[in-house]
Amino acid sequence: MLRLLLGAPFAAKLLACEGAPPPQPPEGALLGPDHRLGHRLREPPPREAWRDAPTRRVPVAIVGGGPAGLSAGWRLLRRGERDFRLFELEPALGGTSRSGESALTRYPWGAHYLPVPPTSNVDLRGLLVEMGAFHRSEPAERLLVREPESRVFYRGFWYPGLYPWAGASEEDLAQLARFEARVAAQVEAFQIPSARSARDPAHLALDRLSAAQWLDEGGFTSPRLRWLARYACRDDYGLELEETSAWAFVFYWAARAARPEQALEGSEVLTWPEGNGAIVEHLAGVIGDRVETGRAVVHVHETPEGVQLLLLRADGETRERVVADHAILAVPRFVAARLAPELGLELDGYEVGAWAVANLHLRGRPPGRGAPPAWDNVLYDSPALGYVTATHQRGRDFGPTVWTWYLPFTDADAEAGRRRLFEAEHADLADAVLADLRRPHPELDEHVERVDVWRWGHAMVQPRVGFLRDGARFEDGRPRGHVHLAHSDLSGLALFEEAFFHGVRAADEVWDIRRGAVFQIGEGAADEAGEEATGGAAEATEPAAEPATEDATEASGATTGAEEPA
Amino acid sequence: MAGDTADDTADETAHDAADEPVQGSPSPGADAASREREAPRAAPSSSEGPGSGSPEGPDAPRLTRASRTLLFLTVLIIATSGLVYELLAGTVASYVLGDSVTQFSTTIGTYLFAMGIGSFLSRFVKRGVARRFLEVELAAALVGGLSAPLLFVGFAQAEAFAVLLYGTIVVIGTLVGLEIPLLMRILKEELAFEELVARVLTVDYIGALLGSVLFAIVFVPTLGITRTSLLFGMLNALVALLGTTALAPLLTRGDVLRVRVLAALLLVLLGGTFAQADRLTSWTEQSLYDEPIVFAEQSAYQRLVVTRGGPVTSLFLDGNLQFSSVDEHRYHEALVHPAMAAAPRRARVLVLGGGDGLALRELFRWPEVEHVTLVDLDPAVTRVARRLFADLNAHSLEDPRVELVHDDAMVWLDERQRAAPASGDALPYDVAIVDFPDPNNFSLGKLYTRRFYRLLRTALADDATVAIQSTSPLFARRSYWCITETVREAGYAVRPYHATVPSFGEWGYVLASPRPFDAPSALPPPLPAAELRYLSDALLPTLFVFPPDMGPLEVETNHLNDQALVRYYDAEERQWAN
Structure with missing residues (x-):
């Protein structure tokens, strides 16, 4: 099974040098999205089943409580639209930015950091200021990844940084410098969100090449550089160099640098012990009880009265009809295509990769040789991406901790990777984690308390060669009637910034149309809108006005926090 | 050049002739050499057959298949031990000199370079390649095997340590660099070139893999560094021993005997040291x-x-002096009393670090002190302080006013700050004494960051005073002013000062307060100033005066995500060591 997971050569190598596996698999749970409701989506009851279901009317319905849906709800509130509902299939919000918590610390189950957004990303900076993660234009010191940020395990030793400098030849270094210069020249052209990147034919042509071809054409043969490039693709896209679009590859480096001189390192990074779960928690707190979890939206279609959503509750029985003026579909495209067949969404070129994420609960820190423990600890010679330490940012450097380990299934056929993932049981995955990490930490087993593993069948959209479809992809987010799409996979890049961008964009579309309606439609509609507005204002002064108090706590948190001594 | 070769040939044959049938036992080298020079016999004694040192001859003896296999096994052991020596040097260097990347990169770089020297030197070995190879093995066994114990002992002589370290690395690297070229030359008559290169390098790389994997997974965890070093020394000696059998056709009987005797001696020496490794380790530590x-x-x-x-x-x-009872009173009086003298209230005191209880002793000279929270990471420090320093710290750790917390100070402050608004019962402190080890790694460096001082602020009264041990403004001038400027940037008014503590040298502190304040000009009455041995009203104001060679410098401040201080300190410590 280990062989199945990690690929034959790797498993053979591992087993060869490490001898017999431990007699007992470590304790732990196998986790993943709740599939029971998910299957309801795949085989929904016929529409007639809703004939007698009660109907609710809401101005705006958001489907999906991942980063995009939460961002859309947050944006609606911040623009003044208080009347919306957010429906989430799972019992918990956050999608792949979900997090967990032990008695010791919180820890991520997915996305675990956010590069400091450039000044041009005004909206995202606004959110971060609101969270207390920024003070005016300065990111909060407590959230900027604490030095040492990363280290790499290379030939038996840990070295600081990601690039294995030790023993690099002059040619290696020359290629690295040349690579840096190539990327630095593109820093202006590639922006996060990707919609703001250059779309001219010259840049789009990159999308017809793979990252491997791009490196070949540039004469980048240095094994260390190729390793770093491969690591980047696996880390951000869950793809190999051969599959990754060269456009996405250059984007990875160029877009995360605010200035050309950051081409290799990228801009600084914000992190929380629970990873991007902290952002999810903030957004969810702002949205408050507008969220309804355990709701499977099984069908969405436009009617003369509005967008009709057919809902099924977690019990699998209770049915409900929601009619909304606008619906924001903040779900992956393959789900949106199923829910709303009338939109005729193309699925060509949309591929989503599978990931396994493990959280190792440790009694203590197994020693390693070389550079001291960092936040991000990467193994040069591994199909996995290494681990991040949940207690690093808070400064807890000794004793118990939680390591979050990531493994992308980078199979050329995404579906094949997904099958391999779901054929694996807890023991297989936990053994793979331990076998991987025993190499840098031979004493690992003594310290492991439990290993929980999360199987993400559909973790991240993959920017494969041709994913931009000659630029057509940039148009995928356009509104379709009163249905608005919001998800990072519209960009083809599974980044928080992309999800946030599309969530905000969809909310703005809805808002602009609704305000437009107020000003353009006759008096009756205006009255109605007026009532709505008064209702909103009244809500703000009532005790139930939690968004206002939420703001107040956030604001006070931001100003009286430890970052700002009086 | 041609002349050289001719000489060598003559010398070599002479040596063989002189050494072999005539003498049954090895003669002292000097004797043999002088004899050779006096009576060079030019005629190669081809009749000696297997004893001949010239495998290039037309009917040169071939090695048996078994011998060749043995030689490939030798290559494997050589490659493994070569890599292990390299890793050992890096490990020892980073162990005794700190976690620094520099240690690793430079030791490994030097080692690889020395291997290059060895390979280059191999061309000057013209004759008697087999004998030379075995001699190299013996030398590698001696120097490599004893390298780790040698370096541990040598570290006590700090000035010379770099010379010793790099000297050892160069010697071992050169010897290891000689091995493979010599072996390949021995084997070149036996195999086609492409076959030879392929086989030797394959085995070499497998050995390197074995070495790196075994070093990490087996040897260091089970044997420790010293024993690993000795073990591989013994393996090298064993290679020499095996070599006398495998290469027998290429050696004189005298060579065989000499090498065997030396290898046996080395095995006894290294094995004996191996058996005594426990005593050696503590002995080597003692020598520090x-x-x-x-x-x-x-x-x-x-x-x-x-x-x-x-x-x-x-x-x-971790090898760094924390105090010496000769003059710790100077350090601790200077650490505690200025902050106490400048504080408007002295009831609640926070001590961060200082698990030895010596700062507590000074605090309790002030009768107003009602409560002290002492946060020290390591329970072992307070336990040892109670056991071994009770006289020195006047049993201060037993005082009922002390609340002892074992936690990382930064984590403790962070959690206190998170809990405080909710519980509301955490009273602020009037005085804080911050006494951490010098910032020689990132884990300690975080306790000197802007973020840390801002967190500390949340535990303090608005007019509280803080004293921070801040390393030496003389020896680590940049580090000292970096700390001062970081405290200022975190929103405090600062008054830098210093004291003379002979066992440390000229030592620096930062006195700070969230509010503007004046440096204390006298030790106020509640303090029984007569008890003090260092501070006095007359001395106190002078501590705030800095001579020009310790004066302020332009520095970056220390942030959690960019720890300028750790880099300054690393550089200055190195400069100081030289």
Whole structure:
């Protein structure tokens, strides 16, 4: 099974040098999205089943409580639209930015950091200021990844940084410098969100090449550089160099640098012990009880009265009809295509990769040789991406901790990777984690308390060669009637910034149309809108006005926090 | 050049002839050499057959298949031990000199370069390649095998340590660099070139893999560094021993005997040292300290060593002196009393670090002190302080006013700050004494960041005073002013000062307060100033005066995500060591 997971050569190598596996698999749970409701989506009851279901009317319905849906709800509130509902299939919000918590610390189950957004990303900076993660234009010191940020395990030793400098030849270094210069020249052209990147034919042509071809054409043969490039693709896209679009590859480096001189390192990074779960928690707190979890939206279609959503509750029985003026579909495209067949969404070129994420609960820190423990600890010679330490940012450097380990299934056929993932049981995955990490930490087993593993069948959209479809992809987010799409996979890049961008964009579309309606439609509609507005204002002064108090706590948190001594 | 070769040939044959049938036992080298020079016999004694040192001859003896296999096994062992020596040097260097990347990169770089020297030198070995190869093995066994113990002992001589370290690395690297080229030349008559290169390099790389994997997974965890070093020395000696059999056709009987005797001696020497490794380790550790070690413990966080020489007790954490009883009163009086003198209230005091209880002793001279929270990471430090320093700290750790917390100070402050608004019962402190080890790694460096001082602020009254030990403004001038500027940037008014503590040198502190304040000009009455041995009203104001060679410098400030201080300190410590 280990062989199945990690690929034959790797498993053979591992087993060869490490001898017999431990007699007992470590304790732990196998986790993943709740599939029971998910299957309801795949085989929904016929529409007639809703004939007698009660109907609710809401101005705006958001489907999906991942980063995009939460961002859309947050944006609606911040623009003044208080009347919306957010429906989430799972019992918990956050999608792949979900997090967990032990008695010791919180820890991520997915996305675990956010590069400091450039000044041009005004909206995202606004959110971060609101969270207390920024003070005016300065990111909060407590959230900027604490030095040492990363280290790499290379030939038996840990070295600081990601690039294995030790023993690099002059040619290696020359290629690295040349690579840096190539990327630095593109820093202006590639922006996060990707919609703001250059779309001219010259840049789009990159999308017809793979990252491997791009490196070949540039004469980048240095094994260390190729390793770093491969690591980047696996880390951000869950793809190999051969599959990754060269456009996405250059984007990875160029877009995360605010200035050309950051081409290799990228801009600084914000992190929380629970990873991007902290952002999810903030957004969810702002949205408050507008969220309804355990709701499977099984069908969405436009009617003369509005967008009709057919809902099924977690019990699998209770049915409900929601009619909304606008619906924001903040779900992956393959789900949106199923829910709303009338939109005729193309699925060509949309591929989503599978990931396994493990959280190792440790009694203590197994020693390693070389550079001291960092936040991000990467193994040069591994199909996995290494681990991040949940207690690093808070400064807890000794004793118990939680390591979050990531493994992308980078199979050329995404579906094949997904099958391999779901054929694996807890023991297989936990053994793979331990076998991987025993190499840098031979004493690992003594310290492991439990290993929980999360199987993400559909973790991240993959920017494969041709994913931009000659630029057509940039148009995928356009509104379709009163249905608005919001998800990072519209960009083809599974980044928080992309999800946030599309969530905000969809909310703005809805808002602009609704305000437009107020000003353009006759008096009756205006009255109605007026009532709505008064209702909103009244809500703000009532005790139930939690968004206002939420703001107040956030604001006070931001100003009286430890970052700002009086 | 041609002349050279001719000489060598003559010399070599002479040597063989002189050495072999005539003498049955090895003769002292000098004797043999002089004899050779006096009576060079030019005629190669081809009749000697297997004893001949010239495999290039037309009917040169071939090695048997078994011998060749044995030689490939030799290559494997050589490659493994070569890599292990390289890793050992890097490990020892980073162990005794700190976690620094530099240690690793430079030791490994130097080692590889030395291997290059060895390979280059191999071309000057013209004759008797097999004998030379075995001699190289013996030398590698001696130097490589003893390298780790040698370096541990050598570290006591800090000035010369770099020379010793790099000298050892160059010698081992050169010897290891000689091995493979010589072996390939021995084997070149036996195999086609492409076959030879392929086989030798394959085995070489497998050996390198074995070495790196076994070093990490088997040897260091089970044997430790010293024993691993000795073990591989023994393996090298064994290779020499095996070599006498495998290469027998290429050696004189005298060579065989000499090499065997030396290899046996080396095995006894290294094996004996191996058996004594325990005593050696503690002996090598002892040699790092001037005075006898009376206590040593590896806690979960650091190595604690207490030495005692006559009346003088000293505490070392990870090899760094924390105090010496000769003059610790100077350090602790200067740490505690200025902040107490400048504080409007002195009821609640926070001590961060300082698990030795010596700062507590000074605090309790002030009768107003009602409560002290002492936060020290390592329970072993307070335990040792209670056991071994009770006289020195006047049993201050037993005082009922002390609340002892074992936690990382930064984590403790962070959690206190998170809990405080909710519970509301955490009273602010009037005085804080911040006494951490010098910032020689990132884990300690975080306790000197802007973020840390801002967190500290949340535990303080608005007019509280803080004293921070801030390393030496003379020896680590940049580090000192970096700390001062970081405290200022975190929103405090600062008054830098310094004291003379002979066992540390000129030492620096930062006195700070969230509010503007005046440096204390006198030690106020509640303090029984007559008890003090260092501070006085007359001395106090002078501590705030800095001579030009310790004056302020332009520095970056220390942030959690960019720890300028750790880099300054690293650079200055190195400069100081030289």
